[in-house]
Amino acid sequence: xxxxxxxxxxxxxxxxxxxxxxxxxxxxxxxxxxxxxxxxxxxxxxxxxxxxxxxxxxxxxxxxxxxxxxxxxxxxxxxxxxxxxxxxxxxxxxxxxxxxxxxxxxxxxxxxxxxxxxxxxxxxxxxxxxxxxxxxxxxxxxxxxxxxxxxxxxxxxxxxxxxxxxxxxxxxxxxxxxxxxxxxxxxxxxxxxxxxxxxxxxxxxxxxxxxxxxxxxxxxxxxxxxxxxxxxxxxxxxxxxxxxxxxxxxxxxxxxxxxxxxxxxxxxxxxxxxxxxxxxxxxxxxxxxxxxxxxxxxxxxxxxxxxxxxxxxxxxxxxxxxxxxxxxxxxxxxxxxxxxxxxxxxxxxxxxxxxxxxxxxxxxxxxxxxxxxxxxxxxxxxxxxxxxxxxxxxxxxxxxxxxxxxxxxxxxxxxxxxxxxxxxxxxxxxxxxxxxxxx
Ligand code: AMP
Ligand code: GLY
Numbered sequence: 001x002x003x004x005x006x007x008x009x010x011x012x013x014x015x016x017x018x019x020x021x022x023x024x025x026x027x028x029x030x031x032x033x034x035x036x037x038x039x040x041x042x043x044x045x046x047x048x049x050x051x052x053x054x055x056x057x058x059x060x061x062x063x064x065x066x067x068x069x070x071x072x073x074x075x076x077x078x079x080x081x082x083x084x085x086x087x088x089x090x091x092x093x094x095x096x097x098x099x100x101x102x103x104x105x106x107x108x109x110x111x112x113x114x115x116x117x118x119x120x121x122x123x124x125x126x127x128x129x130x131x132x133x134x135x136x137x138x139x140x141x142x143x144x145x146x147x148x149x150x151x152x153x154x155x156x157x158x159x160x161x162x163x164x165x166x167x168x169x170x171x172x173x174x175x176x177x178x179x180x181x182x183x184x185x186x187x188x189x190x191x192x193x194x195x196x197x198x199x200x201x202x203x204x205x206x207x208x209x210x211x212x213x214x215x216x217x218x219x220x221x222x223x224x225x226x227x228x229x230x231x232x233x234x235x236x237x238x239x240x241x242x243x244x245x246x247x248x249x250x251x252x253x254x255x256x257x258x259x260x261x262x263x264x265x266x267x268x269x270x271x272x273x274x275x276x277x278x279x280x281x282x283x284x285x286x287x288x289x290x291x292x293x294x295x296x297x298x299x300x301x302x303x304x305x306x307x308x309x310x311x312x313x314x315x316x317x318x319x320x321x322x323x324x325x326x327x328x329x330x331x332x333x334x335x336x337x338x339x340x341x342x343x344x345x346x347x348x349x350x351x352x353x354x355x356x357x358x359x360x361x362x363x364x365x366x367x368x369x370x371x372x373x374x375x376x377x378x379x380x381x382x383x384x385x386x387x388x389x390x391x392x393x394x395x396x397x398x399x400x401x402x403x404x405x406x407x408x409x410x411x412x413x414x415x416x417x418x419x420x421x422x423x424x425x426x427x428x429x430x431x432x433x434x435x436x437x438x439x
Pocket of ligand 2: 214228229287290291292293294
């Protein structure tokens with residue numbers, strides 16, 4: 001099978017790496033890819049934006065793809081999966097109607113309410129008076145979310161009421177998208193450790209992948225603004241036994257059933273972002289795709305061939321896939337970000353030291369995100385999150401140690417990364433609150 005992968009991040013680099021391990025996958029083409037992906041497979045530039053469905057469908061026909069895998073949310077929400085399927089090509093990724101689970105937080109809340117899925121109490125607000133009232137209802141810490149897509153940066157969690165109001169005002173003052181006027185979701189604060197669980201589904205059957213934990217804040221100790229994600233690890237030894245089954249039964253399955261009931265079945269990855277609070281497991285967010293950087297650690301451990309799995313989801317035959325297999329090792333990824341990320345990443349800095357990382361052996365790999373080659377062939381920064389260094393080890397500490405040894409060999413002027421990815425978990429310091437009282 002020939003697979004066309006859409007996207008240019010380290011998530012797509014991880015997907016390509018896993019597809020290349022699948023003997024059923026004859027070749028992989030990526031559009032547009034990045035410098036790291038281009039070193040492994042053919043990359044195609046797209047003259048149109050990634051969210052241009054007909055252009056992507058035409059490219060899929062041109063390269064003779066049997067399956068198209070859509071990485072990022074923007075093309076999914078724009079309906080690229082629909083356009084590919086209309087062209088008669090299999091596609092892994094939900095329709096535009098189903099991707100609204102990620103595209104609109106208000107829509108996701110509506111589906112969760114209808115399906116009885118546990119989540120934070122919330123209010124959808126379209127003006128600042130409503131925001132003021134909702135902030136008072138839920139109290140501090142305040143949680144204000146842009147209703148639409150914001151690349152992981154649309155959420156503000158703060159004790160500062162003025163900051164919460166300012167973020168809401170900024171979101172509400174945006175120009176309307178199509179006929180939808182801007183909205184924000186104000187909700188109650190959820191405490192407790194966060195878990196990302198990806199469920200692969202064909203719209204009817206579903207299989208959970210291994211849970212992972214993501215580090216969203218830019219700085220050590222969860223300080224600073226939210227980012228797209230600065231690191232991740234998997235599996236989660238501290239997670240309560242039965243967590244995955246609980247999430248499948250109380251979140252993923254009811255959501256998939258509700259989407260089918262609405263006539264907009266969801267097929268692809270249902271990314272369930274959870275908080276394990278003292279009151280029980282609560283959904284923080286849904287995404288309609290693989291998470292980045294969690295995918296880098298989840299796929300590093302997946303033993304089941306990925307191409308066959310994605311094709312089964314795209315053809316409605318997931319019930320014929322047996323149990324998934326996993327490598328026993330632990331995986332850790334650390335993201336190296338450009339100077340200025342997330343506010344204003346600086347491009348053009350030279351990336352050096354990757355040969356020295358390669359000397360550390362096959363248990364550590366550098367997946368590329370914001371990298372490109374100049375006309376003279378020099379590898380340089382081309383985006384906020386530049387590289388995702390992924391290591392596997394017999395335990396979490398071994399994986400961390402190797403990941404950071406590799407990170408320390410990479411040189412990019414002004415770059416930054418967190419030093420505490422998976423640290424608390426490796427020390428046994430991640431404890432879900434009052435497990436006995438959890439729902
Ligand atoms: P989202 O885009 O909804 O995933 O939000 C991004 C991040 O903001 C989450 O991963 C959490 O760290 C944080 N967050 C979102 N909603 C809440 C909430 N209700 N309580 C506490 N933190 C939250
Ligand atoms: N790691 C968070 C996301 O992919 O949205």
